[in-house]
Amino acid sequence: MRSPEDFRPLYWTMLGLGAVALLILALGVLTLLRFAPLGQHTGYHAQVDGVFPYNARSGQVDGPPSTHFRRDQPFAAQVEWDRLPAGMVVSARWYDSLDSEVGSVGPAPAGQLADRRALVPVVTPADLHANLPGSYTLKIVRYSGGQPVELLDSESVVVLHDP
Amino acid sequence: MILTSAYRRRWRPTRFWLASLLGLAVFLALVVSSIASLAIGPVPLRATIFGLPAVGFVLAATVFFLRALHDHPTVRGRDLTRAGVLLLVGVFLWLLVLDAFTFTHAAGPGVAAACAAACVPTTAVGLLVLRRLDRNEKEPWRLVLVATAWGAIVSTSLAFWGETVWDALFTANLLPGPGADASTAYSAGIFEEVAKGVAVLLLYLVMRDEFDDVVDGIVYGAAVGFGFNFMESVGYMTHLYALFAPEGTGTTNAIGMWYWRQVIGLFFGHAAYTALIGAGIGVARQLPRVGQRVMVIACGFLAAIAAHFAWDAWQAVSLAGIRNTLTLILLAHARYLFMVGPFVAILLLLLAMGLQLEGVALRRHLREEAESGSGAVRPAEVEVLMSPRRRFHVRMSALAGGGVGAYLRESRLQTAQLHLAMERWHRERQELADPMAAEDVLRAQVLALRTAAA
Numbered sequence: 001m002r003s004p005e006d007f008r009p010l011y012w013t014m015l016g017l018g019a020v021a022l023l024i025l026a027l028g029v030l031t032l033l034r035f036a037p038l039g040q041h042t043g044y045h046a047q048v049d050g051v052f053p054y055n056a057r058s059g060q061v062d063g064p065p066s067t068h069f070r071r072d073q074p075f076a077a078q079v080e081w082d083r084l085p086a087g088m089v090v091s092a093r094w095y096d097s098l099d100s101e102v103g104s105v106g107p108a109p110a111g112q113l114a115d116r117r118a119l120v121p122v123v124t125p126a127d128l129h130a131n132l133p134g135s136y137t138l139k140i141v142r143y144s145g146g147q148p149v150e151l152l153d154s155e156s157v158v159v160l161h162d163p
Numbered sequence: 164m165i166l167t168s169a170y171r172r173r174w175r176p177t178r179f180w181l182a183s184l185l186g187l188a189v190f191l192a193l194v195v196s197s198i199a200s201l202a203i204g205p206v207p208l209r210a211t212i213f214g215l216p217a218v219g220f221v222l223a224a225t226v227f228f229l230r231a232l233h234d235h236p237t238v239r240g241r242d243l244t245r246a247g248v249l250l251l252v253g254v255f256l257w258l259l260v261l262d263a264f265t266f267t268h269a270a271g272p273g274v275a276a277a278c279a280a281a282c283v284p285t286t287a288v289g290l291l292v293l294r295r296l297d298r299n300e301k302e303p304w305r306l307v308l309v310a311t312a313w314g315a316i317v318s319t320s321l322a323f324w325g326e327t328v329w330d331a332l333f334t335a336n337l338l339p340g341p342g343a344d345a346s347t348a349y350s351a352g353i354f355e356e357v358a359k360g361v362a363v364l365l366l367y368l369v370m371r372d373e374f375d376d377v378v379d380g381i382v383y384g385a386a387v388g389f390g391f392n393f394m395e396s397v398g399y400m401t402h403l404y405a406l407f408a409p410e411g412t413g414t415t416n417a418i419g420m421w422y423w424r425q426v427i428g429l430f431f432g433h434a435a436y437t438a439l440i441g442a443g444i445g446v447a448r449q450l451p452r453v454g455q456r457v458m459v460i461a462c463g464f465l466a467a468i469a470a471h472f473a474w475d476a477w478q479a480v481s482l483a484g485i486r487n488t489l490t491l492i493l494l495a496h497a498r499y500l501f502m503v504g505p506f507v508a509i510l511l512l513l514l515a516m517g518l519q520l521e522g523v524a525l526r527r528h529l530r531e532e533a534e535s536g537s538g539a540v541r542p543a544e545v546e547v548l549m550s551p552r553r554r555f556h557v558r559m560s561a562l563a564g565g566g567v568g569a570y571l572r573e574s575r576l577q578t579a580q581l582h583l584a585m586e587r588w589h590r591e592r593q594e595l596a597d598p599m600a601a602e603d604v605l606r607a608q609v610l611a612l613r614t615a616a617a
Contacts, residue, residue, distance in 0.1 A: 005520045010377055010446045010513065011459060017439070017509060018462025021469035028345050028472055036342030071409060095339060097406070132406050139339050148338045161269075161405065 037149055044088070046140040046152035049078040054121050061119065067157050071130040076103075076121035077138045077155060079113075086111025089143040090152065092120040097134030100125075107143045133161040182368035189321070189361060193254065196324040200261050213260040220253030258316045262394060269405035270413075278400040278417060282393050285425040286311070289389045289434060296514065297382050298551045299521050300581045306373055307386045310362055314390025314437070318358040319398075325354035341476075348475035352468040355391070359433070360440040360464055362387045367444045372601075375585050377517035380445020380463075381438045381510065388434035395433070396424040427496065431503040432474075435510055436467040442513045449594060470506040477502070525549065528584040528591075539609040540580050548580055561616070569616070576612040583609055 050065030054076035061076060069075045079092060090113070091106030103123040105113060120138060124131050136157050142150040224246045231242035267275030290311065294301055329350040337343040363384050367374050374380070400420045404413040424432065443463015447456035478498060485491045526549050532540040540548070547553045554577050561573040583605045589595050590602060 005524055007446070007449055007520070010516055010520075011450065011455065013509070013513060013516070014443055014446050014459040014462045014466075017466045018458075021462070021465035024469040024473050025465070028349060028476055031476065032342050032345045034342075035340050035345070036337045093339065099339075128410055130409070133409070134406060141338055148340065151336060151338050154335065161409070 040142075040144070040149040042142065042150060044084055044142070044152060046090070046092075047080040047083050048138065048140070048153055048155045049080055051075055051077045051138070051155065051157045054119070056121070059119070069131075069157060069159050071133060071159055071161075074121060074124075075157070076119040078119055079140060081110045081114035081118065084110035084114075084152070086114070090140060091143065091148070092138060092140045094120065094122045095137050095139065096132055097136070098132070102131070102136070107148075131159045133159050135159075178368040178371070182365055185361060185365060185368070189317070190254070192321055192324075193258065193317070196320055197257065197261060199324055200264075213263075217253045217257035217260070220249050220256060224249035224253060255312060255316050258320045262316060262319055267397060267401045270401035270408070274404050274417075275397065275401050278397045278404070278421070279393075281400075281421055282396050282425055285421075285429055286389050286393045289429050290386060292430075293382055293385050293389075295551075296518075297378060299378070299518060299525055299549070300375065300585055301578075302373060302379055302382050306366065306370060307382065310366065310383045310386040311390035311393075313362040314359055314387035314392075314433075315394040316390075318355070318362065318387065318391050319394045321358035321361075322351075322355040325358070326350045329354065345476045348472045351475050352472035355433075356436055356440065356464065356467040356471055359384075359387045359391055359437045360467065363437065363441045363444050364460075367448065371448075374445070374448060375589070376449055376521055377442055377445035377513055378521055380441035380443070380448065381514050381517070382441070384438040384441020384444075385434040387441075388432070388437035389429075391437070392424060392429070392433040396421065399424065423495075427499055431499045431507060435503055435507050436471045438510050439463055439466040439470060439506065442510065442517075445517065446513075449592060451593075466506070470503065474502050522549065524588045525581065525584045528587040529580070532583060532587065537606055537610075538613070539583055539606045544580070548577060548584075572612065572616040576609065576616050579605065579609045579612050 051067065051069075052061035052065050052075060053063040053069070054060075054074040055062040056074050061078060066075075077092065077094075081090075084090060086109060088110045089107050090110050091104060091108070093104040094102045096102050102125065103121050105118045105120050108118075122131060122136060136159060138155045140152045140154070141148040142152055144150075227242045227246035227249065231239050231246060263275065267278070270278075290307065294307075330347070334343050334346040334350065337346050363380065366383050367380070374383070400417040403416040403420050407413045407416045440463045443459045443461070443466070446459045446463075450456050450459065485494060526545065529540050529545045529548055530542075533542045533545055547557055558570050558573045558577070562570040583602070586595070586602050586605055590599070595601065
């Protein structure tokens with residue numbers, strides 16, 4: 001004897017849920033393609049000279065390159081902008097370990113940035129006394145039609161916890 | 164007892180082989196991730212010292228396994244079970260050591276312990292609410308807690324390395340912004356939900372006599388989710404504390420994280436996602452055709468991955484550009500309601516449908532058992548057994564009359580009677596391999612418990 005309970009509503013509810021899930025995941029793929037479009041690889045590579053201690057008053061680097069900094073130690077990345085085509089629109093941005101943007105240059109033509117030897121300093125947020133500890137990542141991207149389309153290089157350094 | 168009587172044959176159903184393969188795959192993944200944690204990850208080599216008790220358990224498991232090879236066939240199963248349990252305890256202990264280092268090393272053991280202590284009561288509340296919802300036939304605490312521990316210890320270990328590798332291979336090469344957010348969200352959705360779902364799948368394959376339907380699936384799934392949420396909350400709280408402590412706002416940030424993850428997100432997060440997987444597996448438990456079962460299990464996994472993905476991928480978009488603090492706080496709350504809320508609503512609908520089906524079936528089988536005159540269930544007991552409140556009153560009366568022992572005996576009797584009704588339901592639906600033996604054993608057990616209770 002089979003039980004009289006009807007399991008079809010449960011079955012169809014699960015299938016409906018699966019269909020909605022597929023739709024959501026497909027929307028995700030569209031988001032990915034829209035904001036990280038395929039076929040944008042130019043073969044250019046931005047060269048980061050290094051990340052240096054930075055003197056905010058003079059606006060110049062101050063000391064040898066390093067991969068580790070103290071919280072109260074300003075630092076900036078030096079990029080070889082002249083290796084990129086002068087007309088290529090690019091920008092460079094620092095992200096802290098919470099993925100918040102903490103300093104940038106551009107977007108501007110690489111030639112312009114090369115002319116003024118633009119550094120990319122990390123800017124301590126106004127509500128903090130010093131940089132947060134953790135990993136900081138510099139991302140250099142190319143723009144096309146006002147939209148970032150290609151990652152040209154990235155570089156990471158660490159801001160140490162206070163001793 | 165149910166398991167041995169239901170599956171006495173020397174061969175084991177396909178599901179045991181599937182479970183073995185799945186277990187082996189998980190074990191190998193954990194071995195690789197453990198090596199990676201020590202070799203290139205955040206865990207220092209000194210962690211191996213804290214893993215010595217785990218080594219002891221694994222050694223004991225090996226001894227029992229080797230003994231089982233020489234055992235008489237009638238007692239071999241007992242030693243194999245002991246070996247399996249000891250191995251599981253050893254693996255859990257070892258992973259706990261790695262997790263403690265991986266997720267809490269930044270802030271130190273004191274802060275990590277305080278964060279864990281803050282998350283224990285909320286997780287306990289979640290489990291108690293879950294138990295309350297499971298009104299007809301409650302799942303045994305030992306299995307619910309094993310599911311929770313799996314979520315906290317095993318799933319987090321599995322997901323951590325999967326996500327790390329994905330980030331290194333894909334996300335790090337993407338443009339920052341919504342594209343990278345979507346990639347991270349795919350990574351979190353896929354690795355975390357699969358790592359959690361494996362626990363529910365293993366329970367479904369191995370503990371079939373305690374995995375009856377969609378209600379049980381939701382209970383086990385949510386339990387795994389609570390465990391995962393516990394460990395992740397502790398990890399995030401300690402991380403934020405370590406970041407902001409030098410600014411003097413470490414505690415405030417950790418409390419804020421606790422509020423979002425352990426109060427607002429307790430039911431609107433990992434518990435809901437994994438409960439969707441459990442719902443799929445639970446529905447599959449009672450479907451007749453393999454194709455249908457595979458389909459609903461896949462739908463459960465897809466739903467969980469999609470729900471998790473949606474939350475992670477578009478959470479930044481929903482709060483972008485808002486500067487006003489009050490608006491930000493209101494929107495952050497609304498985000499839970501509108502992004503996870505629909506999935507929770509469907510989950511509650513599935514739970515209600517499951518409870519309705521389960522309740523009708525149990526009442527029918529309790530009545531039939533009462534009418535059969537076996538003595539296992541008396542006519543007057545049917546309505547008592549169908550009401551959690553009335554069951555509780557009977558137990559309390561036993562407590563008042565005969566103390567804790569009487570309460571426990573009454574509780575065991577009620578559980579066995581409900582098990583018997585559930586067994587009858589599964590036999591009626593031809594969902595058991597060898598149902599009659601199991602049913603007879605259960606009936607005899609109920610009668611023995613009744614004598615003891617009297």
